[in-house]
Amino acid sequence: MKKSIISLFLIILSAQWSFAQNSATEQKIKDLSKEKWQWMADKNVDKLAALFHDKSKFVHMSGTWKKQEELDIIKSGSIWYKKADVHDVAVEIVDDTAILWNRITLTAVVRGSDAVTEFTVTEVYKKLGNDWKLLALTFSSVRDTHQIKH
Template sequence: MKRILFLTFLLASLRAFSQSPTESQISVLSKKKFDWMRSPNSGQLASLMDNNVILQLANGKTQTKNEFLDELRSKRFVVNSITISESLVHVFGETAIVTGKLVATVTANNKNSTINKAYTEVYTRQSGQWKMVLFSI
């Protein structure tokens, strides 16, 4: 009897920690986004973002898609490394929310710094494609 209870608990626990296919897809996109931020000329970051994406940055500034991408391309803001310590995906129909924690080393205006922050991303499915509509760090 104990063995059956243990196996039932184990299976329930595994199921609670597993991701749905949509959650896995969003998780991969979120991780790729951080990689693309390190090489912003690839075009993949731009295609992931909705044209009206809201970008709330660690310094309190809010930027448009073009402002953010221009800052990355011009090297005024360089993402040197990013380590994700926590990432959770929640899907609500055609909307997905990612919450997490990260540590990033960046160079802004020729000054190196380390950012240790929580972040939130919101994605919506548009014509079958997931688009990022909010990134807040």
């Protein structure tokens, strides 16, 4: 009987520990994504270069780019991500991979013209050592009534 109680206690403790770790990791990814939006608004390509994985891809409405192209676009102001109003965020952790979905209203300047667009943005991160690196960022055009299922 004692062994059963101890085993049950250890299982519950392990489940709570796992949940706490996932919750902390999910919050870390949410915070990292929020910082990324600010770095994009500030055109801080040094911070973004450190965040973006060397093999990262960026899918926009008008094309798909690799890391250096995305950094060049941000640096030149060809696309200026002025402000991302985040309305909803969901995160899923699978081993060393995190997938984050943001529902945003993006205020941007694209090739000199102002644009305000509703998107769901999918971000994929991979943990390398102690750091999370962004592997993919995809903008999907959606209606403002679109909801992310948690």
